[in-house]
Amino acid sequence: MTMTDASQRPARETVKRVPQSLIALRNILTFLLKSPTSAFGLLVLAVLLSGAALAPLLATHDPYAQDLQSALQAPSMAHFFGTDELGRDIYSRILYGSRITLTFITLVSVIVGPIGLLVGTVAGYFGGRIDTVLMRITDIFLSFPSLILSLAFVAALGPSLNNAIIAISLTAWPPIARLARAETLTFRSADYIAAARLQGASSGRIIWRSIVPMCLPSVLIRLTLNMATVILTAAGLGFLGLGAQPPLPEWGAMIATGRRYMIDSWWTVTFPGLAILCVSLAFNLLGDGLRDALDPKQMNRR
């Protein structure tokens, strides 16, 4: 009897732990759906994701197919958002452009998250001189507006989609590092860290196994909050001709080419811009909602 009890307990505990995190997720989702603004954010993101995934099915035209016969046509049933100066269907291009936007934010997050975590946890865990040096470096990067610094990096690396991603990543990690450091400082003197140290765990192991998992939730939320900024900076670089290069249907670059025709053909700039506005607004609204959902003070009040 006691034997089976002892062997079952760990199993039951793992069973219990998984649903709990799922319950937390469900609680956050219901909280978000209760507020109309966050619900709008979630809806737009769902549309963005499905649009990117199903682009070949939803698109009415080939996004690269030129048709000079029907250049600069106003929105109609044949072309929902009109056509650009080369007769390409703007609706289909925006649809395929969502893939570029998603690539952008995914890659930037994948690069920025680990760098920020590494710098922040190492600075926070070791403290002292290492902390001072790493935080000074972070401050230097923070002392620039992110667009200007990305401009400088792209100018040095040469304009292309990949270089724009690298440039934005190089400017986006400092806030993550700051956050990870602040989180680490609160855990550093906790008993379980001392226990791990007494057991003889190396610093690297403590950081990786005990500190990084604790910082992960807040870092992930912060990355979501940053996405609106990343999207706007990416679009700005594309608009200045320093990001994705034509004929890629990147939204910022589409606005840059459409600009020449905008007085007579308003649709060339209006729809790509609306797409940028919607997605960045969605991320901001969602971030705002997340901040409320995870703020304990707010939770109690509602």
Added chain:
Amino acid sequence: MAYLGRRRLGAIAGQGGTILVTLFGLLILTFVIGRVMPVDPVRAMVGEDATREVYEHVYQQLGFDRPMWQQFLYYLKDVATFNFGTSIRTGKPVLEDILYVLPATIELATFAILIGATLGVSMGVLAAVNKDRWPDHVVRVLSLAGHSMPIFWTGMIALLIFYAHFGWVGGSGRMDQFYIGLVPEQTGFLLIDSAMAGEWEIFRSAVNHIILPAALLGYSSSAYITRMTRSFMLDQINQEYITTARVKGLSNRQTIWRHAFGNIRVQLVTIVALAYGALLEGAVLIETVFAWPGFGQYLTSNLLIGDMNAVMTCVLIVGVIFITLNLLSDLLYRVFDPRTR
């Protein structure tokens, strides 16, 4: 300055040390970015047809044969003596170019921050006073929208509506074409120059042109100011002295504006100083859309042709402006907030 305690002096000295380290880091950063560029600066100077001897000569003259740390020392020396090299595009010293275009940007940014601060502070107070009621929600969406809009796109749409369709405002540039060159340049700030010369027609044209880009920039920067004002105000409103003031029978307006708002003024000044720096970022994009002959346009047009001397100097100057504004907001806080004494 007699009331400056020793602790405060120490804090300010520490601040100065931090600034120097940050500045030094900034220089390393611009130096490194300038080094990794794929453009060969020697080739750019001597041209494609130059002989090997000429190339070697210039190569040595620019000091590229020296070790990296020596090159960095030369770079430091150049910066210390304000020698930033000449721009390939204009053929003039970069610093001279930048000092020429900077007033246009400062004029735009100042106009914008006036709009942004007025809008942001009033929306923030409105939201805080009506927390969780409809004005709060409206303000939240409005300010998030300002924060989310791609400003270059909003600029174009605004031009389409207010200039092309209604004709309410001037189009691109700082004034109407036929006025250019009519006002003697004294300060570089067109509004001041034209007013001093008594050219009220030009002054009106200038106001007509600045209002749209400044309003957009101001709106985009008001998001941050609104958010901070709202949270500062909420902190104050929940405190007991506000209840006391209400119990004493002060009117709602007096409680809010005299008591609560009076206590957040210092914090607001620091926020507005930081927002002013962030405006420079939007200025780069909005100047491109409105053909505003300022710093942002200078930076982007040099970027596109790979004029690295000009670009890196611009980046350096933006960094210095940022550091200065940070320092300034910090000092303001220290001097005016009694709690830090």
